[in-house]
Amino acid sequence: MSLLTWMVYSVAVASLLGMAAWVMERVLLRAGHPTRWLWILALAAAVAIPLVTLAGSGSTDSPPRAGVHLPVPEEAEIPFSLASAPSTPGLILQTLRRISGTLTGGIRRLVTMLPGTGPSSRTLVLAWGAGVSFLLLILGGSMLRLDRRLRRWPVSRLLGTDGVRITPGLGPAVVGVVRPRIVLPRWALELEERHLGLILLHEREHVSARDTLALAGGAMVVLACFWNPALWWMLKRLRAAVEMDCDGRVLARGVPPHEYGAVLLEVGGRGIRPPLHMAALAEQPNLLERRIRQMNPSSLRHPILAFAGASVLAIGLILVACDTQVPAPTAATEEDAVTPPAGEASAELLAPVLEPKTMDERTEAGETVGEAVRLRVRADQSLSTGERPLIVVDGVILGSGTLGLQLEPADIASIEVLKGEAAASMYGSRAQNGVILITTKDGGRGGGA
Numbered sequence: 098m099s100l101l102t103w104m105v106y107s108v109a110v111a112s113l114l115g116m117a118a119w120v121m122e123r124v125l126l127r128a129g130h131p132t133r134w135l136w137i138l139a140l141a142a143a144v145a146i147p148l149v150t151l152a153g154s155g156s157t158d159s160p161p162r163a164g165v166h167l168p169v170p171e172e173a174e175i176p177f178s179l180a181s182a183p184s185t186p187g188l189i190l191q192t193l194r195r196i197s198g199t200l201t202g203g204i205r206r207l208v209t210m211l212p213g214t215g216p217s218s219r220t221l222v223l224a225w226g227a228g229v230s231f232l233l234l235i236l237g238g239s240m241l242r243l244d245r246r247l248r249r250w251p252v253s254r255l256l257g258t259d260g261v262r263i264t265p266g267l268g269p270a271v272v273g274v275v276r277p278r279i280v281l282p283r284w285a286l287e288l289e290e291r292h293l294g295l296i297l298l299h300e301r302e303h304v305s306a307r308d309t310l311a312l313a314g315g316a317m318v319v320l321a322c323f324w325n326p327a328l329w330w331m332l333k334r335l336r337a338a339v340e341m342d343c344d345g346r347v348l349a350r351g352v353p354p355h356e357y358g359a360v361l362l363e364v365g366g367r368g369i370r371p372p373l374h375m376a377a378l379a380e381q382p383n384l385l386e387r388r389i390r391q392m393n394p395s396s397l398r399h400p401i402l403a404f405a406g407a408s409v410l411a412i413g414l415i416l417v418a419c420d421t422q423v424p425a426p427t428a429a430t431e432e433d434a435v436t437p438p439a440g441e442a443s444a445e446l447l448a449p450v451l452e453p454k455t456m457d458e459r460t461e462a463g464e465t466v467g468e469a470v471r472l473r474v475r476a477d478q479s480l481s482t483g484e485r486p487l488i489v490v491d492g493v494i495l496g497s498g499t500l501g502l503q504l505e506p507a508d509i510a511s512i513e514v515l516k517g518e519a520a521a522s523m524y525g526s527r528a529q530n531g532v533i534l535i536t537t538k539d540g541g542r543g544g545g546a
Contacts, residue, residue, distance in 0.1 A: 487530070
């Protein structure tokens with residue numbers, strides 16, 4: 098598969114998993130349950146499934162299979178009739194497979210719509226590496242600057258909370274992954290003691306839940322695949338889930354919702370939005386509104402039915418994501434579609450094929466009838482369109498073109514293909530269209546064209 102096709106496939110899988118997590122989040126929030134683990138799992142699966150697919154496509158032991166195919170019962174393949182109708186599970190699985198097939202076709206069409214053949218895999222790899230390096234440099238520089246500033250900020254003990262850093266304006270927030278620390282802006286010291294205590298309680302909940310670790314892990318996943326917009330959206334949902342889960346734990350301690358809501362409004366109007374890896378009480382206004390509404394969630398009329406329906410829909414989306422395949426390479430999407438990887442023999446694209454014939458067929462074709470079988474090398478479909486590869490038998494260069502060799506199939510030990518730098522380093526400019534290496538078992542028998 099081409100890297101571009103795999104990237105589009107990864108975006109599609111991440112989008113489906115994000116939709117599944119969003120569906121489940123709606124029900125869990127209404128029921129008052131935490132949701133941050135939902136988005137952590139969705140982010141992990143959105144990266145793991147494409148990576149497993151990519152690793153499986155590189156195996157040489159078996160043909161590449163993209164996706165985890167859904168098992169369809171045999172009765173689902175029987176033509177519909179009143180006597181033998183597909184079962185409900187079979188119909189559901191058939192529908193999911195049709196959806197995944199449609200999505201696979203959509204990925205193929207999207208890639209082929211790009212100008213020309215799209216950027217090469219080497220260009221994409223270089224751009225990907227440069228982008229990751231740039232983002233990591235920015236993030237690393239930000240963390241180093243923050244660490245130097247933390248050392249200069251005074252440390253105080255406030256309302257029984259040790260190690261609180263007093264900042265000129267950053268916070269309230271928790272910084273640090275290995276050693277989380279609470280930072281509090283100076284203006285927070287002017288609040289009444291009850292509100293200051295609620296702020297510190299919120300930040301202590303972040304520390305005890307290791308929320309900065311979850312956010313840092315999500316941020317690293319997104320930075321590693323920064324080209325995937327679905328992952329950025331999932332990270333945003335994770336940040337919101339972390340804050341709302343923390344609000345729920347604070348309220349579970351008996352804090353009045355109206356009083357805690359007043360603290361959120363106070364901090365939201367004056368706080369500074371933190372970086373990706375920080376857990377903070379101050380957030381964007383739209384998230385602040387959601388957090389306040391979540392303090393008094395409307396109860397579900399039929400919680401069991403709502404949870405079951407959301408689960409079925411989410412599982413369906415996950416199954417479609419797993420069953421969606423990476424489209425097979427085409428001339429428009431795969432820059433190396435005409436050339437199999439070095440050292441591998443492809444039945445469709447590789448020139449050499451053994452064609453044993455019956456005695457009558459060989460006699461009619463005017464071929465020599467004997468104990469040997471003619472080895473035909475079809476060079477019309479070679480390693481470079483319109484050119485023919487170099488033929489080498491047991492280290493002897495026989496040139497290129499249609500080749501007839503008097504060889505027993507049992508005498509052939511291996512057939513290999515070299516291309517690119519590997520071929521040029523061994524055979525020079527003559528190997529610009531690739532090299533077909535035929536090795537016999539005794540290493541010495543061969544014929545010329």
